[in-house]
Amino acid sequence: MNIKHKFASLVLAASVSVGAMQVSAPASEITNIEPRLISRFECGLTVELQPPGIETRMAIIRRKMDEWDVALHSDILEMIAERIQSNVRRLEGALVRIATFASLGTEQVTVERAEYLLKDILQQEGKKRVNIDAIQKTVTEYYDLRIADMTSRRRPSNIAFPRQVAMYLSRRLTQCSLMEIGEAFGGRDHGTVIYAVRKVQQRMECEPQVRESIEMITTTLHRK
Numbered sequence: 001m002n003i004k005h006k007f008a009s010l011v012l013a014a015s016v017s018v019g020a021m022q023v024s025a026p027a028s029e030i031t032n033i034e035p036r037l038i039s040r041f042e043c044g045l046t047v048e049l050q051p052p053g054i055e056t057r058m059a060i061i062r063r064k065m066d067e068w069d070v071a072l073h074s075d076i077l078e079m080i081a082e083r084i085q086s087n088v089r090r091l092e093g094a095l096v097r098i099a100t101f102a103s104l105g106t107e108q109v110t111v112e113r114a115e116y117l118l119k120d121i122l123q124q125e126g127k128k129r130v131n132i133d134a135i136q137k138t139v140t141e142y143y144d145l146r147i148a149d150m151t152s153r154r155r156p157s158n159i160a161f162p163r164q165v166a167m168y169l170s171r172r173l174t175q176c177s178l179m180e181i182g183e184a185f186g187g188r189d190h191g192t193v194i195y196a197v198r199k200v201q202q203r204m205e206c207e208p209q210v211r212e213s214i215e216m217i218t219t220t221l222h223r224k
Helices: 003-013 037-045 054-068 074-083 087-106 113-116 117-128 132-143 158-172 176-183 189-207 207-223
Strands: none
Touching: 003 189, 037 189, 054 074, 054 087, 074 113, 074 176, 087 113, 113 117, 132 176, 132 207, 158 176, 158 189, 158 207, 176 189, 189 207
């Protein structure tokens, strides 16, 4: 029995119990998995997890400060909460680094010093701050189109595929839901976004030129 079939049998055998699974995409977007498993997953409750908001991040930081009995200036805590948005682990890792430096007592921790200590983390966070507007603008510049083409109902191939590329990148590079992405592309439904993602993935697998184009667009977005 290969690993895929073994996994399927385990999931189906456990279907009578209550469990949870975390994935980075909806069940319909998961590849290399048996259709019957996708059907099982779609029957369950699907909840989209979003990164914690600024208030939640501040609450996490203050709780950790209390647990570790470390005092940092509120300006430093606010800087960390505002600039590290992707996940709680990275937030806590940044806090550990600053708290460790502060515990040495060799130098006062300022916002500037904290930014220097977290330089690599903040650079990574900066790369992740890509929004749909920036994606649409970069894609239209690359394919020599107009911004209006991203939201129009026109479907010639020279417009339709770049629009799908923009939807694909919006799904991969932002935290926006399928519905939010569809709305940003002229009020399209989430099924259209899913189709666009699959279409682009298929062409990337078969056409090296498409894959290279998307890599170039992604690099451009991260440099902005």
